Amino acid sequence: MKEYVIAILGATGAVGQRLITELAQSKIPVKKIKLLASKRSAGKKLKFKNQEIIVEETTPDSFNDVDLVLSSPGGAISKKFLPEAVKRGAVCVDNSSAFRMEEDVPLIIPGVNDAQLSHHHGIIANPNCSTIQMVAALYPIFKRWGISQIVVSTYQAVSGAGKAAWDEMLDQAKAHLNHQKATANILPTATDRKHYSLAFNLLPQIDVFEKDGYTHEEWKMIHETKKILFNDQNSNCIKVTATCVRVPVEIGHGETVYFIVKNKTATVQDIQEEIKQTPGLILQDDPQNQIYPQPLIAAGNRETFIGRIRADQENLGAFHMWVVADNLLRGAASNTVDIAKCLIRDHLVRVPK
Amino acid sequence: MKEYVIAILGATGAVGQRLITELAQSKIPVKKIKLLASKRSAGKKLKFKNQEIIVEETTPDSFNDVDLVLSSPGGAISKKFLPEAVKRGAVCVDNSSAFRMEEDVPLIIPGVNDAQLSHHHGIIANPNCSTIQMVAALYPIFKRWGISQIVVSTYQAVSGAGKAAWDEMLDQAKAHLNHQKATANILPTATDRKHYSLAFNLLPQIDVFEKDGYTHEEWKMIHETKKILFNDQNSNCIKVTATCVRVPVEIGHGETVYFIVKNKTATVQDIQEEIKQTPGLILQDDPQNQIYPQPLIAAGNRETFIGRIRADQENLGAFHMWVVADNLLRGAASNTVDIAKCLIRDHLVRVPK
Numbered sequence: 001m002k003e004y005v006i007a008i009l010g011a012t013g014a015v016g017q018r019l020i021t022e023l024a025q026s027k028i029p030v031k032k033i034k035l036l037a038s039k040r041s042a043g044k045k046l047k048f049k050n051q052e053i054i055v056e057e058t059t060p061d062s063f064n065d066v067d068l069v070l071s072s073p074g075g076a077i078s079k080k081f082l083p084e085a086v087k088r089g090a091v092c093v094d095n096s097s098a099f100r101m102e103e104d105v106p107l108i109i110p111g112v113n114d115a116q117l118s119h120h121h122g123i124i125a126n127p128n129c130s131t132i133q134m135v136a137a138l139y140p141i142f143k144r145w146g147i148s149q150i151v152v153s154t155y156q157a158v159s160g161a162g163k164a165a166w167d168e169m170l171d172q173a174k175a176h177l178n179h180q181k182a183t184a185n186i187l188p189t190a191t192d193r194k195h196y197s198l199a200f201n202l203l204p205q206i207d208v209f210e211k212d213g214y215t216h217e218e219w220k221m222i223h224e225t226k227k228i229l230f231n232d233q234n235s236n237c238i239k240v241t242a243t244c245v246r247v248p249v250e251i252g253h254g255e256t257v258y259f260i261v262k263n264k265t266a267t268v269q270d271i272q273e274e275i276k277q278t279p280g281l282i283l284q285d286d287p288q289n290q291i292y293p294q295p296l297i298a299a300g301n302r303e304t305f306i307g308r309i310r311a312d313q314e315n316l317g318a319f320h321m322w323v324v325a326d327n328l329l330r331g332a333a334s335n336t337v338d339i340a341k342c343l344i345r346d347h348l349v350r351v352p353k
Numbered sequence: 354m355k356e357y358v359i360a361i362l363g364a365t366g367a368v369g370q371r372l373i374t375e376l377a378q379s380k381i382p383v384k385k386i387k388l389l390a391s392k393r394s395a396g397k398k399l400k401f402k403n404q405e406i407i408v409e410e411t412t413p414d415s416f417n418d419v420d421l422v423l424s425s426p427g428g429a430i431s432k433k434f435l436p437e438a439v440k441r442g443a444v445c446v447d448n449s450s451a452f453r454m455e456e457d458v459p460l461i462i463p464g465v466n467d468a469q470l471s472h473h474h475g476i477i478a479n480p481n482c483s484t485i486q487m488v489a490a491l492y493p494i495f496k497r498w499g500i501s502q503i504v505v506s507t508y509q510a511v512s513g514a515g516k517a518a519w520d521e522m523l524d525q526a527k528a529h530l531n532h533q534k535a536t537a538n539i540l541p542t543a544t545d546r547k548h549y550s551l552a553f554n555l556l557p558q559i560d561v562f563e564k565d566g567y568t569h570e571e572w573k574m575i576h577e578t579k580k581i582l583f584n585d586q587n588s589n590c591i592k593v594t595a596t597c598v599r600v601p602v603e604i605g606h607g608e609t610v611y612f613i614v615k616n617k618t619a620t621v622q623d624i625q626e627e628i629k630q631t632p633g634l635i636l637q638d639d640p641q642n643q644i645y646p647q648p649l650i651a652a653g654n655r656e657t658f659i660g661r662i663r664a665d666q667e668n669l670g671a672f673h674m675w676v677v678a679d680n681l682l683r684g685a686a687s688n689t690v691d692i693a694k695c696l697i698r699d700h701l702v703r704v705p706k
Contacts, residue, residue: 245508
């Protein structure tokens with residue numbers, strides 16, 4: 001059985017650390033692992049299985065002899081190094097938004113569109129965390145009845161903004177509970193000018209604003225969903241619109257997803273049944289017993305949790321669902337490692353000439 | 354000028370205390386104020402303007418000689434005492450859900466439908482907090498262009514569940530930050546069997562579940578909105594659907610409101626202009642300068658804050674907005690006191706024979 005030299009780029013970040021543990025827990029045969037990060041993090045020691053691995057500073061030559069790169073360093077670093085990795089023959093699965101919308105880059109959710117991996121040119125993109133859990137939850141419904149429209153509102157955990165933002169929110173919470181003024185230097189997003197406290201607050205801004213008033217996060221949910229479902233016969237005219245809100249939760253995005261099916265014969269029971277039978281989805285939908293998805297329960301799990309499925313009483317074919325998943329695992333590290341598994345299964349760990 | 358004997362029922366609760374301060378800050382001429390609560394709270398002293406008032410236990414005879422009752426004690430107590438108050442000639446404005454859907458009880462948002470006050474039979478209902486801010490924000494749009502459909506997702510603060518739930522969430526947050534197990538005995542709702550931690554979590558249950566899978570809170574938003582707008586010529590076929598989620602915020606509900614106008618000529622700029630010109634609404638909608646409503650900013654204010662107004666790029670006439678208001682003031686005490694002002698203005702502080 002072939003064994004792989006695997007590099008983890010951005011190994012010290014919130015997602016990077018989960019990439020290490022997800023890879024360790026997978027059955028992917030690892031010949032050698034390289035942990036790559038910025039100069040600042042070089043020299044740190046991290047564990048892979050029982051080995052202690054020293055984090056190295058990333059350079060183009062870090063990728064010599066690497067088969068597979070699992071990448072989560074932020075867009076600018078991905079943009080700089082992944083083409084270098086591909087040049088050296090490494091196949092890259094990237095968590096950043098740097099390549100997602102490029103035409104020759106497959107945007108993959110295993111179980112949904114991993115068939116599209118066969119067309120890769122060296123870089124495969126992991127969708128945005130909020131897109132992954134929504135599309136994963138909707139896909140069995142989409143496949144069976146078609147979906148004409150999606151209106152989603154997100155309740156996104158702070159860990160999606162990175163480790164520094166996460167720490168900042170916890171510090172703000174402590175200050176707030178001690179009746180002190182909370183400071184904000186990062187949230188809602190480090191790359192914008194103004195900063196606000198998130199603890200005990202809601203920030204309707206994730207990423208920066210586009211000219212049309214949508215945030216880039218909302219733009220991602222809309223356009224990534226269309227790209228992921230594009231090759232599917234049912235996707236010709238799927239409409240998607242979104243509002244993304246950051247909430248004071250550590251791990252686990254929530255989403256209220258309102259969707260309209262094309263084939264109006266769908267019922268709540270049918271939809272529940274489809275979800276139950278889909279690997280990776282867990283139905284938690286028993287209102288009479290107060291069973292519904294919650295971030296505190298979903299955190300630490302790889303699955304997508306779905307509940308509160310209800311028909312809109314006044315619009316035939318329109319339904320609500322409440323979707324929760326661990327944004328660092330389901331929305332990032334687990335999806336990336338699942339893509340790697342698909343690449344290995346399909347003999348695609350090679351950069352096409 | 355006539356002066357009024359005013360009783361505040363449920364005076365020691367989170368809304369009750371705000372009723373006292375809102376009344377004190379209003380220009381309503383108060384001859385005498387009575388603070389009524391349960392036996393347990395009787396004897397407590399609360400301030401009204403500079404007077405110290407002793408809280409009395411509520412009995413039917415507490416309402417003898419009372420002109421006006423401002424009530425926020427919870428549904429069962431309202432149900433028990435308000436008919437007694439009306440029998441004794443007092444006009445009652447009630448915050449509970451006990452009477453809202455009764456045919457002869459006007460459900461009032463001043464500025465929206467206070468014309469309906471003239472038909473009262475002694476009891477006037479204050480709508481649910483999440484309904485008030487949504488309908489207040491939509492009303493100028495509804496009036497000018499008509500609205501055919503509303504899809505709302507709420508992000509509701511814990512104070513809406515009462516003082517005990519509020520304290521519980523703060524205790525849970527402290528425990529969570531100290532890496533201790535948080536206890537839950539009240540949230541999501543004291544009247545249901547299971548209890549979950551809300552701190553750093555999301556609970557997609559507010560109030561109990563109906564048989565159709567909607568929560569009673571969602572039911573309220575749907576049916577109260579229809580009742581409030583029912584007398585308006587444009588409301589014949591307004592469709593409303595909702596998902597209500599409790600979030601770890603102290604004060605200030607957020608709502609993503611997706612709505613479809615009937616007259617498709619409406620633009621984002623037109624809608625912003627209408628909102629700017631409506632008393633009680635504050636437009637905070639400047640994405641390029643990161644100006645948008647936030648609970649921490651809205652708390653302590655009587656207005657409804659509106660931002661993130663955007664057109665759905667794929668559905669003509671469909672728009673998003675993000676609405677935030679102080680649920681204890683705008684969603685409760687201020688609306689109640691505003692109703693009292695309308696009653697006085699319209700000479701309606703009398704129980705019709």
